[in-house]
Amino acid sequence: MTNEFSLHWFRQDLRLSDNPSLNYLSQKHKRIVCVFIYDEVNCNRKLGSASKTWLHYSLLYLNNKLDNNLLIFKGNPESIFLDLIKQNKITEISWNRCYEPWRVERDKLLKKTLSKHVEVKTFNGSLLWEPWEVLKADSTPYKIFTPFYQRGCLTKQPPRKPISNNFSFFNHKIKSLSVNGLKLLDNMGWENKVVNHWEIGESFAEKQMNNFLKEGLGDYSHGRNFPNKLNVSRISPYLHWGQISPNTLWYNAEKLQQDVETINIDIFKSELGWREFFYNLMFHFPNIQSKNLQNKFDKFPWDSNDEFLKSWQKGLTGYPIIDAGMRELWKTGYMHNRLRMITGSFLVKNLLLHWQHGEKWFWDCLFDADYASNSASWQWVAGTGTDAAPYFRIFNPITQGKKFDPEGEYIKKYVPELKNIPHKYLYTPWECPSEILSEINLKLGVDYPFPVVDIKLSRAKALKAFSILKK
DNA sequence: CCTGGAGTTGTCCTA
DNA sequence: TTAGGACAACTCCAG
Known part of the structure; x- marks a missing residue:
């Protein structure tokens, strides 16, 4: 033959x-x-x-x-x-x-x-270190990120160096399906618009990396918190599908030690470390998507409210920074990391909805949807994870908006109905006096919703609900 | 087994 | 105006 x-x-x-x-x-x-x-x-x-x-x-x-x-x-x-x-x-x-x-x-x-x-x-x-190799001295898996990364990963052999190669592929005559034959685009709806925000393929992953290393990494540790700045790598979808390897990112970032402050390189590497941590957790806790890692949360009194959930999904909560984040996701198939925390905290701790609602929505909408990272991150936001945000840490969408979108550019980009509102009221449109509203021709409750919940009240309600978990 | 230090990303109140 | 502590204890981790 x-x-x-x-x-x-x-x-x-x-x-x-x-x-x-x-x-x-x-x-x-x-x-x-x-x-x-x-x-x-x-x-x-x-x-x-x-x-x-x-x-x-x-x-x-x-x-x-x-x-x-x-x-x-x-x-x-x-x-x-x-x-x-x-x-x-x-x-x-x-x-x-x-x-x-x-x-x-x-x-x-x-x-x-x-x-x-x-x-x-x-x-x-696809990993820098194998999940079964990063274990504590007693051979059980780490549950806390810092020791996992510092002790578990960084004291090991450094990750494999990238290899390059040219392959020649055999021109076979075997019959198979075409890409279209998989019918992956059967819906022909939302996806076709959203995909226009991306260039998909290995060479674009490399292009994205080079662009980030040149323009974003230099101020990574600070700038990555601001959704309107271009300091995050936006490389997660490529990384998920392996269009670029973490090894390539790791060593290309490291190469810039002469030009970029160490802190920026270290923090970027530690973000890759978080990805390793999530895969490690998934490997050792395979129920990570379906079960609270802290099982005391099993008896938490989550609310169930379809209207709340819909308003969150559609970006119609009445809190501009939340709505901007949710609409970025809907429009581009991506959401800036800072917004994932803010919108996640809002879903779980202000709307009091189960984190799995958020996990499912993100799973469907995100181009970087990743079983390990998505599940583990939602557990982190909700406070149900092994190494999670403490329950009393509740993001305030008004404060977060002012702090991380101080010019309001991000909000106005995705919530254009607020583009004429005076800056003073951009983060709290419901406080805008009615004469100004009619001057700019903005009808609250019609053009832009009133807040679905009161921030102070819902926060207090969440803290009370969480308090039953004590002991 | 015991011990002590530490734990991604916040908010709110008070002095 | 601003800096510091409370928030809540618990588990994790390493020596």
Whole structure:
């Protein structure tokens, strides 16, 4: 048979550079074929709308880079691989590891099954340190970030250095689906507009990184708190899909030690460290998305109010900074980190709604939707996590708006109906005198809502609710 | 087992 | 106007 080749399975490593599995195969075999499988078997959280869209364009890009040689399937990987093995001469199969609980489970079984037929190898292509390697001296997982990162990670061997390679891909004749055949864009609604804010593909990840390292990193530690500044990396969607590796980000940031104050580099690296922490938590606490990590919160009296939830989702709470954040998400499939905290705190501690409502909404809307980071971050905001914001730490949307959007540019960008309101009332439009409102032709309750809840009262209510958890 | 220090990102009140 | 402490204790972690 002339049809002999090795197989790389693309999953959350949609890149050709710094890809350990591809690199391994290329050193061993001349002919490599790449496969992507859209797999929802035993998956307890199917891809959200934004993720499907991102994946669609990512696959188009990748297939193009591979001269249309990407094999695309939908279904159960086990039967797909067994079929491929039966019909071709496959010498070896390899992939980079995933860490979501159902994927760990699936891959373990799959490796066992496939190993009966071909050689199977797996690699670390998406984490700086493996979750089972970062443990306390007593072999139990860390629950607190600082010791996890400082002691657990930084005293270990430094992360793998990025590798670069050029691959030549085997021009096979195997039939498979097209990207469109996966029907990832079936809805043809919201996603198609939102995606215009992004350029999707490996080279754009690199472009985004270079832009950030040049323009954002220099004032990262301070500027990253301001949603209207360009100091955050905005690289999370690429990182989630592996269009860039954390290793590449880590070492490229480190390279700038001569030009950039150490604190900025250290804080950026520690943000990558947070991502490691979240993956570590997910690995050791696989229920992270469905269960409070602090189970005393199981008896917390969450409210249930569809109107509140809808107003939050649509950015119609009457608090300008909250609404700006929620509309940024709706419009661009992304939300600045500061706003994720403010809007998250508001949902959980002012509207008193369960954090899982927020987790689900973000999962559906965010291009960077990531099982580990999303779940762990919501648990952090809600105070239910292992290393969480204390419950009495409740963000005040008025104060936060004034502090982190002092010119109101971010608010006006996403809540344009407030663009003519005097700055004095931008953060509290309900306090604006009626003669000014009619002068600027703004009808509160019609053009822009009154606040859904009172900040002081709802805060007090939350503190009271939390107090029953004591002891 | 004991001990002491520490824990991402805040707010509010008081002096 | 501003700086400092209270908020609430508890668990985690390392020596």
